[in-house]
Amino acid sequence: MNRVVITGIGAITPIGNNIDDLWNSLINGKSGIDRISRFDVSSYPTKLAAEVKDFEPTDYIDKKEAKRMDRFTQFALASAKMALADSGLDLASEDLDRIGVVYGSGIGGIETLENQQNILRDKGPGRVSPFFVPMMIADMAAGLISITFGLKGHNETIVNACASSSNAIGDAFKVVERGDADVIVTGGSEAAITPLAIAGFCSMKAMSTNEDPKTACRPFDANRDGFIMGEGSATLVLESLDHALKRGAKIYCEIVGYGATADAYHITAPAPLGEGAARAMKLALKDAGIAPNDIDYINAHGTSTEYNDKYETMAIKNVFGEHAYKLKISSTKSMTGHMLGASGAVEAVATILAIKNGIVPPTINYETPDPECDLDYVPNKALKMDVSYALSNSFGFGGHNASLVFKKY
């Protein structure tokens, strides 16, 4: 079995369109949440989202190619390009059959779907674009990353709602660990700040209706009232340790554990006591071969919904016992918003950098303790601390739970 390390990272996020800007925002508690600018929200109960700002697809992608891609694919290609450049891989001298892609998206090209539905309604079927299907389908990020960079190995897409990219990273880890590829480009992308998607989440009463961008997203706080939608992408280059050492690659950290479970309970509500989440964390620790006490930091799913934060806290207590009160937990969604299928990848990046830089990003907007959420959520200020092992959680509608364990290298 191969040891697997992370050798490249890239991101397009509401708080930075590259890794340096993302990290500076994370450790300075900068929020990317503001009033939605992409469409008219006057008739929506939710007015806020964490949009990606100043994104020019043509900075990363040929103009004509960019026009044939949904926004989620543009984000994916941009972050993949950054991550591959960061990895220092010289693709011209690599065996491209041994490099693959495992990517996640919760929804895929929903903006394209909505636009083309409008065309169908207004102009009839003969005007629906021949690019509608390839732009919309959720696997096109993985497809276009492989096409753009010539990566001919293992290739697949995970669609597990908000757990998508954590499952993708976990599966990518296993592909490299068992030796089916030397390198997997993994991560996730989402661009669902659209009229239909926001309306759907509003109807579920899952979103915050707070109109103050500064305080709307407040994971684990007693006054939290729902999540704030984010968008963007993050890509990680996972590589076998042998392959990385052979080419003298820079190594961020090691990925050592993956746990994936299903609640088998309800389409959207978490299982009682967060038992499905707890089982995912236990499996990830077991896979890593470590004890609960070894974990120093958890990057929580922490969506700022009443249910998630309460049940995730219960699950952490179930897994970690007394140690739950000692380890540090934060929700970087307090700054990025909930990037759905991209959230796990961005949070993996945050976790990796916490280990590498010895700084844990905070949970911002934490003001009023909730008796049901009584752990240390690293309120409002980043914390300098040595992190040897960290865990990142993602949970998705449908009852998907994914936990990843990263280790200092």
Next chain:
Amino acid sequence: MEFEKIRDIIVEQLGVDPEEVTMESSFIDDLGADSLDIVELIMALEEEFDVEIPDEDAEKIKTVGDVVEYLKNLEK
């Protein structure tokens, strides 16, 4: 006049420079189009000139000149 209008649509649809578009340009060989691009281009032309171009006619269109010629014939 007609050529310029058509050229602008081609430039917009295929993301090419106006100078690249001549009567002799082949959509696939010279302008880098694939079969999906051509379907979309035909739709844009139908929309702009308010015409119907049946599939069997569209299949015969290979160059910019073919398009200009085809639309000219429709006007007659």
